[in-house]
Amino acid sequence: MTRTSIRQFTDQPVAKDTLDLLVKAGMAAPTAMNKQPWAFIVITDKEMLNALNEVKPWFNLKTATAAIVVCGDLSKEEKDWSAEYWVQDCSAATENILLAAHAYGLGAVWCGVYPNPEILPAVTKLLGTPEHIVPLNVITLGYPAENPAPKDKFNAESIHYQKW
Amino acid sequence: MTRTSIRQFTDQPVAKDTLDLLVKAGMAAPTAMNKQPWAFIVITDKEMLNALNEVKPWFNLKTATAAIVVCGDLSKEEKDWSAEYWVQDCSAATENILLAAHAYGLGAVWCGVYPNPEILPAVTKLLGTPEHIVPLNVITLGYPAENPAPKDKFNAESIHYQKW
Numbered sequence: 568m569t570r571t572s573i574r575q576f577t578d579q580p581v582a583k584d585t586l587d588l589l590v591k592a593g594m595a596a597p598t599a600m601n602k603q604p605w606a607f608i609v610i611t612d613k614e615m616l617n618a619l620n621e622v623k624p625w626f627n628l629k630t631a632t633a634a635i636v637v638c639g640d641l642s643k644e645e646k647d648w649s650a651e652y653w654v655q656d657c658s659a660a661t662e663n664i665l666l667a668a669h670a671y672g673l674g675a676v677w678c679g680v681y682p683n684p685e686i687l688p689a690v691t692k693l694l695g696t697p698e699h700i701v702p703l704n705v706i707t708l709g710y711p712a713e714n715p716a717p718k719d720k721f722n723a724e725s726i727h728y729q730k731w
Numbered sequence: 732m733t734r735t736s737i738r739q740f741t742d743q744p745v746a747k748d749t750l751d752l753l754v755k756a757g758m759a760a761p762t763a764m765n766k767q768p769w770a771f772i773v774i775t776d777k778e779m780l781n782a783l784n785e786v787k788p789w790f791n792l793k794t795a796t797a798a799i800v801v802c803g804d805l806s807k808e809e810k811d812w813s814a815e816y817w818v819q820d821c822s823a824a825t826e827n828i829l830l831a832a833h834a835y836g837l838g839a840v841w842c843g844v845y846p847n848p849e850i851l852p853a854v855t856k857l858l859g860t861p862e863h864i865v866p867l868n869v870i871t872l873g874y875p876a877e878n879p880a881p882k883d884k885f886n887a888e889s890i891h892y893q894k895w
Contacts, residue, residue, distance in 0.1 A: 572761065587890070594884045596826060597736065597841050603884055608891045615893055640889075651846050655867070658822030659841075662760060666830065677761050677823075682815050695895040703819070720758045720767055725804075726751070727772045729779055731859040 570665060571717040573674020574627045576709025580611065581633040585671055586708075589635060592667035593660035599652035604643040605660055606700055608636040615693075619705060622689045626678045631707040636694060637661050639681070639701040654681070657703045664706055674711035680704050734829060735881040737838020738791045740873025744775065745797040749835055750872075753799060756831035757824035763816035768807040769824055770864055772800040779857075783869060786853045790842045795871040800854075801825045803845070806863040818845070821867045828870055838875035844868050 590607045598604065610616060611633045620628035628634060637660055639653035661677055668675040680690050680702045690702050754771045762768065774780060775797045784792035792798060801824055803817035825841055832839040844854050844866045854866050 655822040659826040662823040662826040
């Protein structure tokens with residue numbers, strides 16, 4: 568949990584087996600009512616990475632050799648307020664993938680897509696996702712070409728005891 | 732990431748230092764635009780745990796010796812669509828806390844609160860949280876009195892390559 572975002576990568580590719588293990592780590596996350604309302608798009612194709620980078624240049628895909636798009640699958644949710652849980656479930660899966668990436672010596676960045684109205688339509692169009700599949704983010708991946716120090720974000724003022 | 736939910740705990744208390752380390756792990760999660768839109772309520776008081784359990788008995792607080800309530804702090808967000816990012820950020824923090832709990836030999840369960848309209852008002856009232864603080868969940872904690880096998884949720888059909 569002391570990982571930090573990596574935005575510059577070497578040209579060493581990430582093996583398919585490693586990417587599958589990252590997705591497997593994502594699928595180990597808990598989900599509300601065990602619905603597992605997710606899907607994952609694993610991208611190593613340089614043209615697709617470049618196209619995603621054109622949608623939003625801060626995707627940090629310029630030097631990334633892979634990406635995983637974590638998507639919500641709304642067809643697995645009920646038709647009531649609980650449908651919103653996919654955001655929490657897919658965020659937990661994303662954090663698992665980031666930590667697994669770090670454990671495998673990879674660098675990664677969580678690049679938000681949903682609910683950004685400026686990029687969500689372009690990303691869904693590019694990936695060809697059907698209406699019930701919502702890309703939550705693009706996780707950029709690769710072997711680190713930089714070694715930034717982790718941020719210390721601990722703030723005692725944000726902790727309360729027993730009640731507010 | 733191979734942890735599983737623990738719902739039965741021994742009566743061994745969880746030390747304050749350990750609970751603080753769990754919150755610190757939560758605060759190590761990445762957040763959109765580094766806003767850190769969160770607050771954490773650490774509970775060890777048995778009366779408060781019992782009161783939370785009465786709000787919703789599947790909080791699994793009957794034998795839990797501690798809980799951490801992960802809250803969104805909307806005062807740290809912009810007043811546009813990006814305000815919704817607190818759910819993703821606090822979910823990543825929650826997953827970090829669950830994994831840290833496992834690493835420290837603790838058991839835990841992520842019990843959803845937001846956006847459940849049946850329990851959110853009662854939880855905010857009990858905790859005395861102001862309007863800009865939204866409890867996302869209650870993480871029940873304690874030393875495990877059971878040892879369930881982790882669920883294998885891997886599903887190859889949920890993985891796509893290059894595009895949908």
